[in-house]
Amino acid sequence: MKPFPSFLFLLSLLFCFSSGLFAQKEKMMIIEEGQWKPDSLKSLGEIKVLDDGFKLKCSYLQTLEQALKRTAKAGGNVLSIEEIQKPDAMSTCYRLWGSAYRISDFPQYNKDRIRHCYEIKQTLLNDTASYALVYFIRPVTSQSALVNIKVSVGDTLLKIHNGSRHVVKISNPGQYTIKVKNGFGSKELNLERGVAYFFKLEYFKGAGAVMEQVLPDIGTYYFNKIRSEIINRKG
Structure with missing residues (x-):
């Protein structure tokens, strides 16, 4: 594991x-x-x-x-x-x-939660996968809803709008810098093959964007919640 x-x-x-x-x-x-x-x-x-x-x-x-x-x-x-x-x-x-x-x-x-998070991860990709996945989730908020959060993963730049989620496939795992460009939050991570990573984003008026790394139970909860909200908006 x-x-x-x-x-x-x-x-x-x-x-x-x-x-x-x-x-x-x-x-x-x-x-x-x-x-x-x-x-x-x-x-x-x-x-x-x-x-x-x-x-x-x-x-x-x-x-x-x-x-x-x-x-x-x-x-x-x-x-x-x-x-x-x-x-x-x-x-x-x-x-x-x-x-x-x-x-x-x-x-x-804590032990049971670790086990549950591992089971979630196994539904996303298995240990033998040759790539890593990085999930970004930004729940809907009323504050600064029109401001995009800019996040870089290595040389890739993402613009994440209010109430959206993104998945980045890392085909060449290794050392990466994940950084918020218009706010606070930077992580130096050794992205491993067969591992999923989750980051929750929020924008605070007057302070900028904040990024938090979360575990798979919280990450998939928000990812699926945002997906349902997008489907409902489309009617």
């Missing part, structure tokens, strides 16, 4: 919301939208952090903190985020919808 790129670093992000940061008695975990959840998990209830019209402490981190506290109050140690809305014309606050869960064995969850 080939390891996923930067996998240990990405897994460490799951555990950054611990007792010291949000004053919880036990370690908490966040599962983001599209991330794999075992079928055996049972929801302990919905978690909503909304704007009542008078909120002042409603930045991204403050909203997340409130959601984690409500998760703990419900008896959970896992917050599964289903949607986060950024400030817009309707509200100056971040708003969050999700569910509370409880996982008794975090290390086992």
